[in-house]
Amino acid sequence: MSKILILQAGVLLVVSAISGVVGGVDSLLSALAGGLCYLLPSSVTVLVLKLFKPYPKFAGYGFLLGEGLRIVLALIMMLVVFAIWHQVLVFIPFLFGLLAVSHVVFLVFWKVQRYGK
DSSP states (O other), X not given: XXXXXXXXXHHXXXXXXXXXXXXXXXXXXXXXXXXXXXXXHHHHHHHHHHHHTTOGGGHHHHHHHHHHHHHHHHHHHHHHHHHHHTTTOOHHHHHHHHHHHHHHHHHHHHTGGGTTO
């Protein structure tokens, strides 16, 4: 799970840099904010899963708790970002940052490196 967080952070940096080059500083910060709205709750989820790892009997509960926290924390963070930065937030880079970080997990699980073989 920690490897996924590192991959998500790397993708966030790439998307933020591209947004910054294409749209300027506001786009860079918007993409960064969008990605962090998913990356930080993912970190909390990994922490919860690590806390429940020594107790395999409760691993299912840990997974449900972690995923529930991820969804709620991501929504709260997005609301806070929108409330604070609504004047300067550029929505498309924000959405690209959020989607890029959240969908890296699908690429890892689908094993894109073996696609077509």
